[in-house]
Amino acid sequence: MRKFLNGPWVLLMPTLIILTCVVLLPLLLSLWTSFTPFKLTKPDTLYRFVGFRNYERLIGDIDFWIAFGRTVLFLAIALNLELVFGLGIALLINKITYGQRTLRTLMMFPMMFSPILVGFQWKYIFNDNIGLMNNFLREFGVIQPIPWLVDGILANTSIMAAEIWSSTSVFAILLLAGLLGIPKDPIEAAKVDGCNSWQVFKNITLPFLMPFVFIAMTIRSLDVARAYDIVQMMTGGGPAKRTELLWTLISRTGYVDAKMGMANAMSYISIFLSIAFTFFFFYKLVEARQRLSYE
Amino acid sequence: MNKKQINNILIWFSAIVLIILIMTPGLWVVLTAFRPQVDVMAKPAVWIPRNLNLIQFETMLFGGSEGSMGRSPIPVLSYLRNSLIISFTSTFIAVLVGTIGGYGFARHNFKHKNKYFLLIMLTRTIPGISLSLPIFIIFSKIGLIDTHIGIILVFVALNIPFTIWLTDGFFRQIPRAMSEVAMTDGCTKLQAFWHIELPLSRSGIASAGIFAFLISWNEYALVSNLARSTDSKTLTVGLMDFTAQFTINWPGMCALAVFIIIPALILTFMVQKHLVTGLTFGGVKG
Numbered sequence: 186m187r188k189f190l191n192g193p194w195v196l197l198m199p200t201l202i203i204l205t206c207v208v209l210l211p212l213l214l215s216l217w218t219s220f221t222p223f224k225l226t227k228p229d230t231l232y233r234f235v236g237f238r239n240y241e242r243l244i245g246d247i248d249f250w251i252a253f254g255r256t257v258l259f260l261a262i263a264l265n266l267e268l269v270f271g272l273g274i275a276l277l278i279n280k281i282t283y284g285q286r287t288l289r290t291l292m293m294f295p296m297m298f299s300p301i302l303v304g305f306q307w308k309y310i311f312n313d314n315i316g317l318m319n320n321f322l323r324e325f326g327v328i329q330p331i332p333w334l335v336d337g338i339l340a341n342t343s344i345m346a347a348e349i350w351s352s353t354s355v356f357a358i359l360l361l362a363g364l365l366g367i368p369k370d371p372i373e374a375a376k377v378d379g380c381n382s383w384q385v386f387k388n389i390t391l392p393f394l395m396p397f398v399f400i401a402m403t404i405r406s407l408d409v410a411r412a413y414d415i416v417q418m419m420t421g422g423g424p425a426k427r428t429e430l431l432w433t434l435i436s437r438t439g440y441v442d443a444k445m446g447m448a449n450a451m452s453y454i455s456i457f458l459s460i461a462f463t464f465f466f467f468y469k470l471v472e473a474r475q476r477l478s479y480e
Numbered sequence: 481m482n483k484k485q486i487n488n489i490l491i492w493f494s495a496i497v498l499i500i501l502i503m504t505p506g507l508w509v510v511l512t513a514f515r516p517q518v519d520v521m522a523k524p525a526v527w528i529p530r531n532l533n534l535i536q537f538e539t540m541l542f543g544g545s546e547g548s549m550g551r552s553p554i555p556v557l558s559y560l561r562n563s564l565i566i567s568f569t570s571t572f573i574a575v576l577v578g579t580i581g582g583y584g585f586a587r588h589n590f591k592h593k594n595k596y597f598l599l600i601m602l603t604r605t606i607p608g609i610s611l612s613l614p615i616f617i618i619f620s621k622i623g624l625i626d627t628h629i630g631i632i633l634v635f636v637a638l639n640i641p642f643t644i645w646l647t648d649g650f651f652r653q654i655p656r657a658m659s660e661v662a663m664t665d666g667c668t669k670l671q672a673f674w675h676i677e678l679p680l681s682r683s684g685i686a687s688a689g690i691f692a693f694l695i696s697w698n699e700y701a702l703v704s705n706l707a708r709s710t711d712s713k714t715l716t717v718g719l720m721d722f723t724a725q726f727t728i729n730w731p732g733m734c735a736l737a738v739f740i741i742i743p744a745l746i747l748t749f750m751v752q753k754h755l756v757t758g759l760t761f762g763g764v765k766g
Contacts, residue, residue: 196584199577199598200640207637208603211614218614231617274498280491288495293752294502297744299698301716302737306505308600309512309730317508320525350505410607414700418720432609432701439613440705452610457606467598 212456219450225443239450248274248426248436249451256431256458259341260409262349268398270349271356278357279364289361295354300411304418308334311419334420337427344428347415356401357432363397364390396473403470407463410455431455506741513537513734520730521574556736559586560719565628566714567696570635575689578643583673585644586651597648604641608701626708634702639692646691650684651677687751692745701734707711715740 189195219239223231243249278288285475298306310317311333319330333343367390375385413432422433435455439448512520514532540556585597615634616625625631658680659672668673678685700716707713713721715736722733 193588193590196580196588197596200581200644202536203577203633203637203640204600206601207615207633208606208611211611211618212606214617215610216504218617223617273682276658277491277494277498281495288499290749290752291499291502293748294506297694297741297748298506299700299740299744301698301700301719302740304508305719305733305737306509309509309734310505312730315521315523315525315730317504323524350502354502407601407604410701412608413607413609418723432607435613436609436701436705439616445613446616449613452607452613456606456610459607460602463602463605464598467601471594 187381215449215452218446219453221446223446223449225445230446235446239447242447243450243454248429251426252429252431252434253454255341255429256455259345259348259412259430260462263345263352263412264402264405264409266345266349267353267356268401270353271401272360272394274353274357275360275364278361289358292354292357292361295351296358298351300414301418303347303351304415307343307350307415308419335424340420340424340428343411344416344419347419348412351415352405355405359397359401359404360394363394367393397471399470399473400428402464402466403408406459406466409462410459431458509734509737510741512731513738515731517729517731536731540732540735540739553666554718554732554736555710556715556718556739559713559715560648560739562628562707562710562712563697563714563716566635566712567693569628570632570639570696571689571693573632574636574639574643574692575685578640578688578692579685581640582644582647583651583677587656597644599643600644604638608699609705612702612705615702619706625706626712628712629705630742631706631712632716634706635696636700637701638699639695642695643688643692646688647681647685650681650688654680688748690751694736694747697740697744 218231220236221231221233222238224280272294278285278292281288313319313330313332313335316333318333319327322331332339334340364450371389372385375389380388408431412430413436416428416430416433417436418430421430422437431451432455435448435451436445438451490640511529513536514534515529516531516533516535519530540554543745550647564677581600585593590596607610611634619625624633641731654677657669662672662676666763698716699714700720703712703714704717707717719733719736719740722736723730
């Protein structure tokens with residue numbers, strides 16, 4: 186008993202109890218539900234086991250795979266662009282000496298916006314009738330309003346713009362913190378030895394920044410699903426499923442069509458997708474941290 | 481002009497373009513909240529505001545007045561109350577539990593520590609909408625749908641992992657020797673924690689708290705499905721009401737958006753410094 190009280194477990198116990206009750210047990214229920222034809226309208230169906238039927242149907246469901254593919258593609262493009270833009274912004278601010286602190290604070294502006302607000306704000310900007318975008322274009326003679334949120338490609342691009350606006354600053358801020366911590370000596374030495382700026386960047390700056398890249402990626406991969414809020418607000422997955430992501434599809438299947446069993450099967454696939462993302466970046470981060478550790 | 485001056489001008493030019501890109505969307509929403517409907521709908525667009533007013537806020541808080549086209553108001557005050565109660569309570573509990581957990585991780589070495597840490601963080605990666613499905617089923621069975629307690633419980637679980645991540649980093653920055661000295665002088669472990677480690681990591685815990693508050697304040701995916709009425713709907717869910725209830729009332733929505741953004745704005749400015757050190761573990765110099 187004494188050993189237990191002095192050990193780590195007594196400290197971790199409250200955390201473990203809460204997470205078990207609110208996350209782990211629901212996930213187990215979710216797993217069970219995905220093997221039943223459970224519908225909210227027919228409570229009895231929760232106890233009918235149908236094996237892998239939901240999953241088999243999903244494999245043959247073209248709508249599901251389109252949403253799945255769109256989600257992966259969306260994340261891949263968005264995360265990479267955010268990283269590139271974030272790096273660019275961090276390098277730019279790093280070059281500025283006067284007013285750097287103010288710039289850094291202004292850079293945090295999008296981080297204060299909840300995803301639902303980001304969605305709303307860009308829905309307003311891209312509104313075909315009174316939006317900032319079309320009003321602006323009209324001044325330059327584009328009389329025919331552009332249907333930003335109706336056309337498939339334009340709608341996905343608009344959502345991407347919202348997503349990038351809201352998350353690039355996370356990368357910018359963290360990478361800037363990394364840049365400010367780079368020791369000056371190796372850079373000076375390299376310049377004396379005749380390296381050009383690109384070589385300095387590639388061989389000194391970038392390797393030093395890598396842990397920060399992975400920290401940013403890990404933090405981002407924790408909440409990639411917040412794209413749900415943005416899409417739900419901007420288009421609701423429509424029109425005609427043109428912007429449907431995995432998460433909006435789950436929400437529609439579960440709550441609108443009341444097909445809880447099927448929705449849970451989908452959500453398990455989405456959970457594995459999220460965990461795979463995070464797992465990958467976290468291990469990269471631990472690696473990079475050990476390599477760079479000052480302790 | 482020499483090369484360096486041109487370089488400087490280019491840098492400042494891009495910085496200004498950047499600031500405009502970052503600030504415009506938010507400021508446009510704030511501006512719209514104070515503009516009359518006529519101006520917002522005008523074509524060609526009215527760029528320079530001719531007059532500003534508070535009608536949208538009056539309508540939102542006290543019901544329809546003249547000029548608001550007689551619309552019935554959204555119960556913003558109930559939403560605000562729910563948001564405050566839920567966010568404050570869940571933050572308090574999450575920080576309490578999370579700080580204890582973070583201390584456990586920072587001060588104890590045990591088998592598979594990294595794996596447990598990762599496991600706890602992984603609970604945070606589960607998409608809100610996926611988690612909401614089974615919780616919805618459970619809550620409707622035990623009557624927690626549309627209650628403060630239910631939503632608070634979910635938010636606590638949502639915020640614990642991040643609180644542990646942040647506080648673990650802050651505790652690890654405090655040299656172990658400090659509490660060890662106190663303990664050889666006769667302090668118990670708890671006293672050493674209370675008098676030495678806790679005060680030293682106060683600012684870190686505060687920023688973890690503000691972070692948790694912001695996550696609760698901004699959450700949408702989970703609440704939108706667990707809240708059904710004015711009893712527990714929060715402001716973020718209320719924003720969606722505007723799209724469902726009317727042909728979209730843009731200035732009205734913008735006014736509610738301003739309501740949501742103000743606390744977040746103040747709090748983020750307060751923690752911005754700790755945010756960066758906290759997220760980068762402090763240990764990597766920055």
